[in-house]
Amino acid sequence: MAARAGRPLTRGTPMARRKLIYEGKAKILYEGPEPGTFVQYFKDDATAYNAEKKAVIEGKGVLNNRLSEFFMNGLASIGIPTHFIKRLNMREQLIRQVEIIPLEVIVRNVAAGSMAKRMGMEEGAPLPRPIVEFSYKDDALGDPLVPEEYIIAFGWASQQDLDDIVSIALRVNDFMSGVMHGVGIKLIDFKIEVGRVWDNDFQRLIVADEISPDSCRLWDIETGQKLDKDVFRKDLGSLSDAYTEVARRLGVLPSNVTHAPTKPTLIN
Ligand code: TMP
DSSP states (O other): OOOOTTSOOOTTSGGGGSOEEEEOSSEEEEEOSSTTEEEEEEOSEEEETTTTEEEEOTTHHHHHHHHHHHHHHHHHHTTOOBSEEEEOSSSEEEEEOOEEOSEEEEEEEEOOHHHHHHHTOOTTOEEEEEEEEEEEOOGGGTOOEEOHHHHHHTTSSOHHHHHHHHHHHHHHHHHHHHHHHHTTEEEEEEEEEEEEEEETTEEEEEEESOOSTTSEEEEETTTOOBOSTHHHHTTOSOHHHHHHHHHHHTTSSOTTOOSOOSSOOOOO
16 A cells, blocks of 8 residues: 555555565565665565475564574674674664575485485484585576585586585584574574675675574474474474474573464564
């Protein structure tokens, strides 16, 4: 509905005036206030199986905005650079513009998901050590697993880049595993994306996109309960409750919330 003359626009409308850069399945990127920045907006949309399954989960975007802020700030505090600059409001964060390397960088501590299926392993089987793997980011192809040879031959990244990406991914894994362990959650696996930024002629690789229960597998250590997007993929209950529980344990929700509310309540 158009705003009447002289009447302030409602909270939802000012974004319409911003330049849309890209709309993905769970997020939208808008032009940022300064060159070299974007505003990343977290939607409530949930998708699975390459968007064959879709739903709107009220409050998911608000939780993921908070959780991604929490993890990105944590990574920065131990010296891992990320694209995150600051949270702007409930659903938006200011981020640094990067050139995304078209790979899903996946780290696995325990067999699950596509690895368990591909290798005929039982979900939950421990792995001898963390395994880093790469998928090519292409929805039409279903994000296929690719060997390093493809990545280098097709020019998506150099061998040096890949060595740096593996090192970053394993450091993120150590950090995330420790943080989650501290709140009684086992980090089974996760996905990050990595982007390039240039400081004059010097290229750096930094963590980009988001880190949230949308892109991790998180199991309660005691009960094995799933607290991640598998709840939605496999119809295991309320996704909103699962994400709220993760946020509550990490202290991203007020401490007086002792149960998962039907709608997330967040501290400002
Ligand atoms: P997978 O078992 O389906 O390959 O997923 C491994 C982890 O990576 C899991 O935590 C989900 C995450 N992931 C994404 O977030 N987005 C993706 O496109 C893919 C392929 C995986």
